[in-house]
Amino acid sequence: MRKPNKRVAVLSPIAWRTPPRQYGAWETVASNITEGLVARGWDVTLFASGDSVTRAHLHAVVDKGYEEDSTVDPKVAEYLHISEAFEQAGKFDLIHSHCDFMALTYSQLVRTPVLTTIHGFSSPQILPIYHKYRDGYFVSVSDSDRATGLNYLATVYNGIDLSLYPFQDRRGEDLVFLGRIHPDKGVHLAIEVARLSGMRLIIAGIVQDEVYFREQIKSHLDDQNILYIGPVDVKGKNELFARARALLHLNTIPERFGLVLVEANAAGVPVIAMDLGSCREVIKDGETGFLVNNVAEAARVLGRISEIDGRACRIRVQQNFSINTMVDGYERVYSTIFDLEGRRRS
């Protein structure tokens, strides 16, 4: 790789700080890529909220994430933040965007190549923009989460900082749900599994769908068997993992990647996940957890959960979902882009 003479701009979202204090998967991954590249000697500028924490050069035009600062208009902040990176494009050999379709609309106005990591398609309504810019450079975060017709250079799995999620040898007794409180994440299904199995369920995460929380979750909370503890930071996650017999992730729509599955596995916690979308790429059935198709199956495999070796879970994360493996992947993608651009210009 030609690191020393290449300058990379990483364009992180500004919903949250990079890295986020609690929730914020896209910002987490953008941070891990940035810090991983810096550790390998790359010259990286991180475009993120002003309170972000990085060893890269930080360039910020918005002080705080718009989800953390009610005085900020998200639309205004996003336009200001994204355009700023493109106005600085001449200083970089590559802009690596994590800012979805919005950043794509600036990509043809600069000469610097733009790589977009697609962290997920929030709705079919955004596809017209992806299709317009389909000849750009794209990375998917799982093989399953791809739109047809886009110029994907690779799938690069998200990687976590394993030092944040130390291996915990002793397994706990509870079931754990960790994620956005939203029907997509199947919190109600996790509750059903807890009831069927007679195990305690601890639910953690931000409430993204208030109606869902009020109508389908709240009435089940009893401070004893079904608990909701709100959003948690890294420390809180590790405390949850210590109490976890298994992580329940019964998503009702195809998962795009599933960072929390990897975090749980890193700590040695087996994952029971719905076999939808990326879950079968992240979880190895019978080795790092179980893939299931419904609540009954999820309850059934709980009886076999002791078959899962926590160390095998961690090793699989080290080998596939670490910052190192992710940065390896992106270095290959960057190299491909620099080669293609070099040829295009010569």
Next chain:
Amino acid sequence: MRKPNKRVAVLSPIAWRTPPRQYGAWETVASNITEGLVARGWDVTLFASGDSVTRAHLHAVVDKGYEEDSTVDPKVAEYLHISEAFEQAGKFDLIHSHCDFMALTYSQLVRTPVLTTIHGFSSPQILPIYHKYRDGYFVSVSDSDRATGLNYLATVYNGIDLSLYPFQDRRGEDLVFLGRIHPDKGVHLAIEVARLSGMRLIIAGIVQDEVYFREQIKSHLDDQNILYIGPVDVKGKNELFARARALLHLNTIPERFGLVLVEANAAGVPVIAMDLGSCREVIKDGETGFLVNNVAEAARVLGRISEIDGRACRIRVQQNFSINTMVDGYERVYSTIFDLEGRRRS
């Protein structure tokens, strides 16, 4: 003017069709500028929704306005629409934007000069973007609606197509409110004036603030003295003007321009307007209506409404707020920009 060899892109909003079927002041003005320029021989490309009606070249990437098509995501449509114009920038000598702060964020990525007509500052939260791009080219739609520090080249008053609002010699008997149903527009104050004066009030316009309509307007509607007839098109407006003794426009925040005041005056209808913002630029007190400071004053001046000569109202519109006067204004601004750009490059 050097019309023949200059190509202008007019970037209209895509909330509604250009021109709009009913409500849509920004699209109305963008349309009037476009058609006025075309009538004078300019080569104009209108960037607007695909169903727009124009004698200019129409360039559209979104079929219908996002307010008229529930399948469209407004954010996606706006990014797609605005960036398209900037990607085509090389074809134009000037981009004349009516797309607020969003379009500004693309302006430094192209060589083509960008003129922004500021149709109003929707909130102080958008000012950081205006301040960042303060050295661009700006036009205000009234002297009163200006932010400090921006490079304003002129105030160009909005102009209407007078042929759409023919003069009506006979005055009606009712009070008329025409505009968005929103507290900013003082519909509740118009109702108070109707009560005080014992006159009938006809309210027309889109309900923009549902809570306001439900809590402060609806209970007053009685199908007899206070009527709400929904949004109206040009034909509906003229029917209202035929019934109007006066138009009530008791805005509670500074008006930015007030297109409906001009439309009413064009038809010969006097306007009673709150003396806030642009109203004193649009209405000449005692000649084309009355400027008031409260409901009591509004009710009082109704007793003097016959002093207002409908023909004087129309003449003032012809002389100050017609498509012709507006296009005169913009031609002067364009000329200034071409001179400045020419000097910058030489």
